[in-house]
Amino acid sequence: xxxxxxxxxxxxxxxxxxxxxxxxxxxxxxxxxxxxxxxxxxxxxxxxxxxxxxxxxxxxxxxxxxxxxxxxxxxxxxxxxxxxxxxxxxxxxxxxxxxxxxxxxxxxxxxxxxxxxxxxxxxxxxxxxxxxxxxxxxxxxxxxxxxxxxxxxxxxxxxxxxxxxxxxxxxxxxxxxxxxxxxxxxxxxxxxxxxxxxxxxxxxxxxxxxxxxxxxxxxxxxxxxxxxxxxxxxxxxxxxxxxxxxxxxxxxxxxxxxxxxxxxxxxxxxxxxxxxxxxxxxxxxxxxxxxxxxxxxxxxxxxxxxxxxxxxxxxxxxxxxxxxxxxxxxxxxxxxxxxxxxxxxxxxxxxxxxxxxxxxxxxxxxxxxxxxxxxxxxxxxxxxxxxxxxxxxxxxxxxxxxxxxxxxxxxxxxxxxxxxxxxxxxxxxxxxxxxxxxxxxxxxxxxxxxxxxxxxxxxxxxxxxxxxxxxxxxxxxxxxxxxxxxxxxxxxxxxxxxxxxxxxxxxxxxxxxxxxxxxxxxxxxxxxxxxxxxxxxxxxxxxxxxxxxxxxxxxxxxxxxxxxxxxxxxx
Numbered sequence: 001x002x003x004x005x006x007x008x009x010x011x012x013x014x015x016x017x018x019x020x021x022x023x024x025x026x027x028x029x030x031x032x033x034x035x036x037x038x039x040x041x042x043x044x045x046x047x048x049x050x051x052x053x054x055x056x057x058x059x060x061x062x063x064x065x066x067x068x069x070x071x072x073x074x075x076x077x078x079x080x081x082x083x084x085x086x087x088x089x090x091x092x093x094x095x096x097x098x099x100x101x102x103x104x105x106x107x108x109x110x111x112x113x114x115x116x117x118x119x120x121x122x123x124x125x126x127x128x129x130x131x132x133x134x135x136x137x138x139x140x141x142x143x144x145x146x147x148x149x150x151x152x153x154x155x156x157x158x159x160x161x162x163x164x165x166x167x168x169x170x171x172x173x174x175x176x177x178x179x180x181x182x183x184x185x186x187x188x189x190x191x192x193x194x195x196x197x198x199x200x201x202x203x204x205x206x207x208x209x210x211x212x213x214x215x216x217x218x219x220x221x222x223x224x225x226x227x228x229x230x231x232x233x234x235x236x237x238x239x240x241x242x243x244x245x246x247x248x249x250x251x252x253x254x255x256x257x258x259x260x261x262x263x264x265x266x267x268x269x270x271x272x273x274x275x276x277x278x279x280x281x282x283x284x285x286x287x288x289x290x291x292x293x294x295x296x297x298x299x300x301x302x303x304x305x306x307x308x309x310x311x312x313x314x315x316x317x318x319x320x321x322x323x324x325x326x327x328x329x330x331x332x333x334x335x336x337x338x339x340x341x342x343x344x345x346x347x348x349x350x351x352x353x354x355x356x357x358x359x360x361x362x363x364x365x366x367x368x369x370x371x372x373x374x375x376x377x378x379x380x381x382x383x384x385x386x387x388x389x390x391x392x393x394x395x396x397x398x399x400x401x402x403x404x405x406x407x408x409x410x411x412x413x414x415x416x417x418x419x420x421x422x423x424x425x426x427x428x429x430x431x432x433x434x435x436x437x438x439x440x441x442x443x444x445x446x447x448x449x450x451x452x453x454x455x456x457x458x459x460x461x462x463x464x465x466x467x468x469x470x471x472x473x474x475x476x477x478x479x480x481x482x483x484x485x486x487x488x489x490x491x492x493x494x495x496x497x498x499x500x501x502x503x504x505x506x507x508x509x510x511x512x513x514x515x516x517x518x519x520x521x522x523x524x525x526x527x528x529x530x531x532x533x534x535x536x537x538x539x540x541x542x543x544x545x546x547x548x549x550x551x552x553x554x555x556x557x558x559x560x561x562x563x564x565x566x567x568x569x570x571x
Contacts, residue, residue, distance in 0.1 A: 044413035097171035103306035127229025154236030162230035178212025226406035273404035328536035356521035364500035379451035403445035407505025
């Protein structure tokens, strides 16, 4: 008898990978980032939504506040005014920006670099500046008021002109990106099939532009619908939701109705953002990495037409800026047009004097330093930290919310949240700290996406190589990731600084006598009919923003030179 002895397999043992102290610290940092976004963004939004369904005593009243608001005779007028202005301004902006972008990418006209730089000038200006310049140009006593043909600047005409100036570079950059990704081979195929230029435009160029135009439409629409600066200067008696919100909160101290208007302002902006985001995702899925850059052939007629069009747009942009500069130097407009720097003596026109400008520098500097560190390191945690997928996904979603959040709505939500006596963080209300916090949150999304894009381009094996050499992840971050991403960090810091200098929407509800910034000073001086000093402060903001952009360009150029020199020595 043969006994068969079967091999008995040893029991399976679960292998547990121990979590290092460094991983625990990274997860704590991720939790801290999530807590920051919850406290600085989600809880204020929740408080705003709660105020919309409560009475003055804090009792739940459901939709009674909304019903009461819509029962006001002027409400439908205000809402449709906002909608009408947004649609008209967006349509004009897209027509101009689309044509301008086509001229930059599909013509061989001279001075394309100059035209591209001029088109970005409105990004350096506060939204109050175009309104002030338009008063000098086309107001009741403006230099070219006869070109209004009897119509008044103060109302929809002035708002539309100001919004087109203010949103033009935003639409241009989006459309320009879509045009730059068109594959040259498509035009070669069209030429082989003997398609004319007009047919090539409708069969190749326009289909390639549709995603960019759609995304630009929703981005521009959101910006116009929620903008406060242009309507408050040249809106006159033509009400829109943004000015209605300002009047209810600042003028009437009606915070319940203010919450209602804030929610109504937020909903269309959020819908437009979501649609635009979905369109951008659809566009990104169709981009071919092997596309060949299109270089247009010379055409005298087309190039001349593009040059004339771009010259007209550039003259209009620079003319508005120049008018603001001249307006700041008129001794007493419109009676004494001799030039003087008296308007820059802010101590005679504003109780805070130069303090408002210094506060803007503090705000912009604090936002750039704190915001850049927070946003870049937060993006690093989301992109490069292993594990915690659910938490990282949640943080990534929350980080997109500020892009759909109008600044005025965020500022109003901060009033409700941080001014609550029960809030232990209420001590920052009325200080520079809350201005920095609100500005960082308001501007969070774009730098966050910029940082993620840069980090995705770095080989993920760097951390693994560092771990194999027993180098800590923090050391790798400091010695490798930061130097490689330094150009991106400079762009983020410049973006935060520049936008902190020009923003007003969130700050208009949060500033105090000791923390008044330059844009608020412009608003108050304009309200007090001091147009010259308001123009002077606006010009000072533009000059500061331009200086920061120039400094960033010089630093980037120096970094590029170092990189090229290093690569040359390596060879």
